[in-house]
Amino acid sequence: xxxxxxxxxxxxxxxxxxxxxxxxxxxxxxxxxxxxxxxxxxxxxxxxxxxxxxxxxxxxxxxxxxxxxxxxxxxxxxxxxxxxxxxxxxxxxxxxxxxxxxxxxxxxxxxxxxxxxxxxxxxxxxxxxxxxxxxxxxxxxxxxxxxxxxxxxxxxxxxxxxxxxxxxxxxxxxxxxxxxxxxxxxxxxxxxxxxxxxxxxxxxxxxxxxxxxxxxxxxxxxxxxxxxxxxxxxxxxxxxxxxxxxxxxxxxxxxxxxxxxxxxxxxxxxxxxxxxxxxxxxxxxxxxxxxxxxxxxxxxxxxxxxxxxxxxxxx
Numbered sequence: 209x210x211x212x213x214x215x216x217x218x219x220x221x222x223x224x225x226x227x228x229x230x231x232x233x234x235x236x237x238x239x240x241x242x243x244x245x246x247x248x249x250x251x252x253x254x255x256x257x258x259x260x261x262x263x264x265x266x267x268x269x270x271x272x273x274x275x276x277x278x279x280x281x282x283x284x285x286x287x288x289x290x291x292x293x294x295x296x297x298x299x300x301x302x303x304x305x306x307x308x309x310x311x312x313x314x315x316x317x318x319x320x321x322x323x324x325x326x327x328x329x330x331x332x333x334x335x336x337x338x339x340x341x342x343x344x345x346x347x348x349x350x351x352x353x354x355x356x357x358x359x360x361x362x363x364x365x366x367x368x369x370x371x372x373x374x375x376x377x378x379x380x381x382x383x384x385x386x387x388x389x390x391x392x393x394x395x396x397x398x399x400x401x402x403x404x405x406x407x408x409x410x411x412x413x414x415x416x417x418x419x420x421x422x423x424x425x426x427x428x429x430x431x432x433x434x435x436x437x438x439x440x441x442x443x444x445x446x447x448x449x450x451x452x453x454x455x456x457x458x459x460x461x462x463x464x465x466x467x468x469x470x471x472x473x474x475x476x477x478x479x480x481x482x483x484x485x486x487x488x489x490x491x492x493x494x495x496x497x498x499x500x501x502x503x504x505x506x507x508x509x510x511x512x513x514x515x516x517x518x519x520x521x522x523x
Contacts, residue, residue, distance in 0.1 A: 231260055231262070231377070231378045232259070232377040232378070233257055233259050233351075233352040233376045234255070234373055234374070234375055235254070235269075235344075235352045235376070236373045237251075237253055237354070237373035237374070238369060238370070238372070240253065240368075240369045241366065241367060241368040241369065242359055242361065243277075243366050244276050244277025244278070244280055244363070244365055245277070245363055245364070245366075248360075248361065249359075250356065250357040250359070251355070251357075252353065252354075252356075252357075253353070253374075254351055254352070254353045255351045256351065257351070258349060258350030259346065259350050259352065260378065261315070261318045262315060262318065262378035262379065262380075263316070263318055263379075263380055263381060264312065264314045264380060265312065265315060265376055265377065265378060266310075266311070266312045266376070266379045267311055267312070267325065267344050267374060267375065267376045267377070268309060268310040269294070269309045269344065269373065269374040269375075270293050270309050270372065271293075271294055271369045271370070271371060271373055272292065272370045272371045273291055273292060273293075273294050273297065273367050273368060273369050274286035274290075274291045274367070274368055274370060275366065275367060275368075276366035276368050277365055278364035279336070279362070279365045280364070280365050280366045280367065283338070284367050285300075288368070288370060291370040291371070293306075295309050298331070301330070301331030301338065302331040305329070305331065308327040308329050308342070309327075309342075311324070312381070320347070320348050320350055321345065321346055321347050321348045322345065322346040323345050324344040324345055324346065324376070325343070325344045326341065326343045326344075327342045328341050328358075329341070329342050330360075336362055337362075338361045338362075339358070339359075339360045339361075340359045341356070341357045341358040342354070342355075342356055343355040344374055344376070352376045354373065354374040385408045385409070386407065386408050387399065387407055387408030387411075387497075388407050390403070391449060391469065391470065392449075392469055394449070395413060395414070395493070397411060397412070409498040410495060410496060410497045410498050411498060412493050412495055412496075413493070413496070414441070414443040414492075414493060415443060415494040416438075416440045416441060416442055416443050416492075417441065417444075418441050420440075420494075422437055422438070422440075423438040423440060425438070439478065442491060443491050443492060443493070444474075445474075446474035446478075446479055447471065447473060448472040449469055449470070449471050449472075450470070450472070451468060451469060452467070452470050455470065457470075460516070460518075473493075474491055474492070475491075476491055477491065478491070497511065
């Protein structure tokens with residue numbers, strides 16, 4: 209297998225430092241609620257105002273809410289007089305939960321409709337588990353819509369939305385950041401090898417690199433360390449960099465002639481213990497986008513990988 213170009217088009221999302229949007233919409237959720245009893249209905253709100261097609265959009269859903277029902281005050285918190293931001297509520301359930309509420313995306317065709325994002329949001333606090341699916345979109349006529357569906361919560365836990373909703377803004381995205389690998393005997397990018405220092409900052413490492421620490425168990429024991437420990441550095445040992453003929457494949461054309469070296473990946477198992485499912489864990493490559501060098505947000509909005517890859521019929 210071989211990248212002649214591995215391109216990751218990276219967009220940060222969240223509170224973005226970009227040019228002022230030309231247009232914006234508010235999908236108003238004031239008065240919406242998840243009842244504390246019965247089967248929660250889906251909540252779908254749609255604007256009457258419209259937004260024009262744009263090359264990109266930012267969106268954020270962080271209304272102020274408070275808990276209702278016997279357990280709502282303890283689980284959600286806040287009151288009608290003093291509500292909480294939804295992002296703060298989610299952070300109580302899992303670290304960085306607020307990040308599921310905002311983002312940005314490219315719209316390369318400058319057309320509508322546009323699917324902005326969908327997130328399965330949930331977590332456990334004490335013995336109480338909450339979950340729902342949050343979806344944002346722009347309809348063909350330019351109206352904005354946010355849907356809250358598949359709501360799962362224990363009886364006696366409810367939530368009321370006191371103010372706010374989804375803010376959708378037209379946005380001009382920056383140019384994509386492209387990182388490239390040539391696999392010339394190692395996993396260094398062209399930036400790291402100094403072949404093209406101006407390339408993007410992303411990095412590749414073997415997923416079971418010992419520097420990442422010990423490997424957790426397989427199915428059924430995902431939160432414990434096996435005893436004896438699962439070996440590390442197996443992917444490195446089972447991978448190869450060599451001329452195409454070494455692997456019995458035809459010469460591979462590249463942008464500047466024939467490619468002299470290709471990368472043969474490790475199989476997704478430990479060859480020394482092929483039937484041991486726990487030892488399959490952690491084999492492969494880990495890509496670190498390292499996008500903060502170029503973008504102030506904490507999360508990627510979109511990425512693309514372009515591979516030159518050969519999967520033999522025997523595989």
